[in-house]
Amino acid sequence: MMPVTPVRKLLVANRGEIALRIFRTAAELGIATVAVYAPDDRESLHVRGADESVALPGSGVRAYLDMDAVIAAAEQVGADAIHPGYGFLAENAEFARRVNAAGIRFVGPTPEALALLGDKIAAKARAREVGVPVLEGTLGATSLEEAQDFFAALPAGTAMLIKAIAGGGGRGMRIVQRSEDVAEAWQRCRSEAEAAFGDPGVYVEQFLPAARHIEVQILGDGTGACVQLGERECTLQRRHQKVLEMAPSPSLSADERETLAERALKLARSVDYRSLGTFEFLMGEGPGERLFFIEANPRIQVEHTVTEEVFGQDLVALQLGIAGGRTLESLGISQDALRPRGYAVQARVNMEHMDATGGALPTGGVIARYEPPSGPGVRVDGFARAGYRTSASYDSLLAKVIVHTTAADLSVALRKADRALAEFRIDGVETNIPWLRALIARPEVQANAVTTRFIEAHAAELAQAAEAYVPVAEAADAAAAMAQKPELVLEGAEPVRAPMQSTVVSMDVKEGDEVRAGQQLAILEAMKMEHVVSSPCAARVVAVGAGAGQTVMFGEMLLALEPADGGAEEQAKDAALDLDHIRDDLAEMEQRRAFGRDENRPDAVAKRHRQGKQTARENIAQICDPDTFVEYGELAIAAQRQRRSLDDLIRNTTGDGMLTGLGTVNGDAFGAERARCAFAVGDYTVLAGTQGQRHHRKLDRILHVAEQWNLPVVLFAEGGGGRPGDTERATYAGISNGTFSRFAGLSGQVPLVGVVSGRCFAGNAALLGCCDVIIADETSNIGMAGPAMIEGGGLGVYPPEAIGPIDVQTANGVVDIRVKDEAEACRVVRQYLSYFQGDIAEWEAPDQRRLRHVVPENRLRVYEVRDALETIADVGSLLELRREFGVGIVTAFIRIEGKPFGVIANNPKHLGGAIDADASDKASRFMQLCDAFDIPLVSLCDSPGFMVGPEAEKTALVRHVCRMYVTGRSITVPLFTVVLRKFYGLGAMSMAGGGTYDNFFTVAWPTGEFGPMGLEGAVRLGFRRELDEVTDPEEKQRLYDRLLEEYREQGKAISVASSLEIDAVIDPVETRAWILAGLRSVKLRPPLSGRKRPFVDTW
Secondary structure (H helix, E strand, C coil): CCCCCCCCEEEECCCHHHHHHHHHHHHHCCCEEEEEECHHHCCCHHHHHCCEEEECCCCHHHHHCCHHHHHHHHHHHCCCEEECCCCCCCCCHHHHHHHHHCCCEECCCCHHHHHHHCCHHHHHHHHHHCCCCECCECCCCCCHHHHHHHHHHCCCCCCEEEEECCCCCCCCEEEECCHHHHHHHHHHHHHHHHHHHCCCCEEEEECCCCCEEEEEEEEEECCCCEEEEEEEEEEEEECCEEEEEEECCCCCCHHHHHHHHHHHHHHHHCCCCEEEEEEEEEECCCCCCCEEEEEEECCCCCCHHHHHHHHCCCHHHHHHHHHCCCCCCCCCCCHHHCCCCCEEEEEEEECEEECCCCCEEECCCECCEEECCCCCCEEEEECCCCCCECCCCCCCEEEEEEEEECCCCHHHHHHHHHHHHHHCEEECCCCCHHHHHHHHHCHHHHCCCCCCCHHHHCHHHHHHHHHHHCCHHHHHHHHHHHHHCCCCCCCCCEEEECCCCEEEEEECCCCCCEECCCCEEEEEEECCEEEEEECCCCEEEEEECCCCCCEECCCCEEEEEEECCCHHHHHHHHHCCCCCCCCHHHHHHHHHHHCCCHHHCHHHHHHHHHCCCCCHHHHHHHHCCCCCCEEECCCCCCCCCCCCCHHHHHHHHCCCCEEEEEEECCHHHHHHHHHEEEEEEECCCCHHHCECHHHHHHHHHHHHHHHHHCCCEEEECCECCECCCCCCCCCCCCCCCCHHHHHHHCCCCCCEEEEECCEEECHHHHHHHCCCEEEEECCCEEECCCHHHHHHCCCCCCCHHHCCEHHHHHHCCCCCEEECCHHHHHHHHHHHHHHHHCCCCCCCCCCHHHHHHCCCCCCCCCCCHHHHHHHHCCCCCCEEECCCCCCCEEEEEEEECCEEEEEEEECCCCHHHCECHHHHHHHHHHHHHHHHCCCCEEEEEEECCECCCHHHHCCCHHHHHHHHHHHHHHCCCCEEEEEEEEEEHHHHHHHCCCCCCCCCEEEECCCCEEECCCHHHHHHHHCHHHHHHCCCHHHHHHHHHHHHHHHHHHHEHHHHHHCCCCCEECCHHHHHHHHHHHHHCCCCCCCCCCCCCCCCCCC
16 A cells, blocks of 8 residues: 655646646645656646646647656656646556656556556456457457458448547547558558557457447546446447447446446456546447447546546546545545436537548637636636637647536536536537537437447538537628638639648648549648548649648638649540449458358369368358358358468468358348348358358357347358367367357347258357257267267267268257258258248148047057157148157147247157157257247147156156146247047147146047046056956956046047036147137247247257
C-alpha cells in the first residue's frame, strides 16, 4: 500500500478542456498547477488556467507526445505528480514508468496495468483468461498480410475493423468491407495511430453491426478494492467517435446491467486496478451471447462528466486522492453507497460540418463570440474564448455541454440538453450544434432505439434536418463572410479546395502533371485523421497553392486543374466502360479462389473418384439447390507459415480442409425462408480433413451464424481430428477453443445432420456425435480416437478399418441411417431436412383397406409392423432411423397428406413387442427430437410390456425404460396413440406418454386387447390356486382356456372403450383421418422456430 502523501504540485500533460477541468479541481484541493504547451498552442485557454506554464519543444501533437520534454518540465518546476488527462500519453506504459523513475507520481494506473489494459490485444487476452466474452480478432500487432488473411477468412459480406492498439477516441480505426480496401485502410490507421498516440501498431477484429456501445466506469485504489460507478451509453457515434453520451443507459435490463458491472469489475480486479478506468463493451442483437468486451481505457474519459453528475462525485478529486495514497475506504467510497440519481447527457460541441454521408469536415477560424449556456443542471467544460484562433493540429472538440436531471425520464434530460445547445452562441467558426439538436430530436434517440451505425444510416436526413436549427443571424453572417472573401480566379481552370481546416501531409502532384479522374492529389490531416483529396476529372495541374506542412482553412484553394480537352465527348468516352474487363484486383481474387475449386485440382478429384467417393463440392452441389450456395472463408489457408511457403499453402491448403457456407435445400417445395441451411463440409483432399486453427475459425463463424439465425446445420465429418502441424497458434493445448461447445449448444435449437463417408476420428467424431442424426455409408469408420492416438496411448496397433466400422456403429446405434455411398447420403439429407421444413402440397396415399389385414386374426401370430407404417404413410415418405439398433421399437419420419409426423411403433417380431433397454433409449431420443422441432408424434402400440427377467435387469432396465415416462411427460407436441393389438401394463403405457389419458388421444383397432399385464400371465397368476386344485390336465386346460377367454373378452378394445379407458375403437382405414383430425385441433409453432428444449439427447 502506498504511503499517504497528498499531491502538492500537479503538472497536467495535456491541453484544452480536460486540462482546464483538472486544474479547477486541483485548485479546490489546494494543489498548485502547471500547464505545458506547444508554441503554436500558447493562446489556448488552458495555458492561462494554471498557476504556471512551461513551453514544450516542437509543435502540434508531437510536442505533447515528447515524454522527455514533459518529464523535464515537471522536474523544472518541482511538480510531484503528472496527470496525463486523456489521449496523448495517457495510456503509454513507458511514459508512466519514466515518470515514476523520475520520482514523480503518475496520476493513473500502474505501468503494469497500463501495459496490459492500454494494449488492446493484451486486454482482450486477459478478458479471455477471466471468462469475459470478446469478439474474434488477431492477437497482436498485425501486419498487412495478416490483416488481408484475416479478412479473407471472414464469411462473405462480413466487415473487418482495423483498430489502433494504443489510444482510443476513434483514432486509427476503420471499417473495411472490401478486400481491395484493406491495404489503404491499414496504412491510414497506422499513420493516424502513430500521429495520435506515438504507436503505429494496429490489430483487426470482426466488425459487429447493429450493436450498442456501453462502457462501465471503474475506480480502484491499487489494493484490489474496486467499485463501479455505473455504465454510460455511448452508442451514438460518427466514424467511431462519440457525439452524445448518457448515464445511466436507459434501456438495459437489470440482468444486463449486473452482467456488465460484474465483467468490468472482474477485469479490473484481475490487475489490482488503481485510479479511474473505463471498460467498454459492444452489445449485439439476437439470441446467445450479446455482451462482448472490446477494450479498456485506463484513464479518465471525455465523457466522465455524466458519471460525475448522476453519482454526485468529483472523479478527478478521487483520482488525486488515490494518487496521494488514499484508499477507497479512507475516501468514503463504498459500492453500497454509490447510487445514481436521474439522468445526465453530454453533447460534444465540435468545430466541424457534418455532411450528408456522416463525415465530419473540420472547420476553424477566429472565434468572434463565445457565450455558453447556464442554469440549474447545466455544465459546460470547454476552453474557447472570443478572439481565439483555432488550430487544425488538434482535435476539433471545443466544448462539452453536460446536463443533469433527477427525473426518472430520459426525455427530460434530452430536452434540457437541446435547450442548452440552443442557448450556446458561438460565432466565427462553424460548429455541429445544429446537427446535435437535429440528432436529439430524432424519435429513435428519444427512445434509445439506436445502434452504433445509426448516424451513418441516417446521415443525409440529419444533415438536412440540421439546417433548420442554424440561427438566421448566424447563417447571414456566414454568407456575408463568404461574399467578402477574395477568390483566386484562373482562366479556364477549376480550383480544388480544402474541404476542411487541415494540415497538408503531402502534395502528390506538381504543376504541369496530367492526372486522371479519381487520382490522389493530396493528403490532408485534421483531427489526427487523414483525408485523401482526389481529382474530380481527367485534367492538367496548372497551379499548386499549398505544400506539405502548410495549414489551410476550409475552402482555401489547394491547387487548380484544367480539365482535359474533349469536353463532353471525352467524358462520354470515359463513361463507356468495358463491362467485361477484369481488373487486376478481381483477377487476383479469382486466381486465389481457383486453387480451391475442383476443376483446378484434377489429381485430387480423380483420387476421390477412384475410391468411389465424391468431393466436398460435389456433395454440396447434390444437397444445395442450384446457385444458392455462398461460401464463407473460401480463401483461408493452413496456419503453417513458419514451416511452409505462402505459395505452397495457397496451392495445397486453400480452404484449410473445410468448406463452410450457406445455401437452401428443398427451396422449390418450401420456399427460401424455410429452406435456409448452413453447411460445414470436411474436405479430405486438404490435409486429410484435419482440424487446424483456421479450420476451427471457419467452423466457429458458420456455427455462430447458424445460432443467430436459426439455421439447420449439415456437417460432413470425414477427417482425422486435430492437426498438430499448425505453427500460428494462439494456445498450446487447444483446449480452450469453443468449437465443440458452440456446436453442442445448437442441439435442440436447430436440426443438426451429420454425414460420414470414410474415416471420422477424434475431434471430427466429437462433432459428429453431437448431431441429431448420423448418416453413414458402407466405407465409414467412426471412432473417438484414430490409430495414432490409440497406439500413442499404449492400447495396441490397429488399422483404421478395425476402428468403428459401419457394421459395429449401426448395430450399436451410433449411426441412424445406413446408406450405400455419398450420393445416397446427399439424397437422404434432403429428405431428412424436409420433415423439419413443413408440409408438401403433392402426395399420394396407399390403399388404406390394406390396414385391415396387417394384424393377423390369429392373435398369437407375429406380423411386420412396417407394413402398417408404409400403408399409413404417404407413398415414399417413410424414413426410418436406427433400424439395426433397439429393434424392439421402430422410429421413423413419415408424411400424412403431406404433413410431417414422427412415429414410434412396437415391433412384434422382436421379443413379441416387449420393450427392452435399447428400444427405450431409442424411442426416448426420437421423441425428444420430434418435440424439439414441433413434429407431432404417432405411437403404434403392440406391446406386452417391458422386457423382464434377470438378464434384462443386467442392462440397467429400470433406468432405461423409465426414460420413456420422463420424456413423454416433457414433450409439448401432440402424441396420437393407435393400439394395433396388445396394450399391456407399464410398457404399453409408456408408448402412450404415460397412460391412455396422458396423450392427445388413444384409439384402437378392433384387434386391440388391453390389460394390466399379459392375459396369459394374468390368468396364471390370478387363478393359480384354482388351477392348482384341478389335477386332470385336460380339465385344467379347459379351465385355463375359459378364464383366458373371459379376460380376453373383458380386455377387448370394444369393452375397454365402453368403460372409457380409451377414446375410440376405429376401422383401421380411419387411422389417417383420426391423426389428421387431431393435428387440426392443435396449434404448433411454425417450422424452424428456434429453441424449445434445452437439447436433444445424443443417445
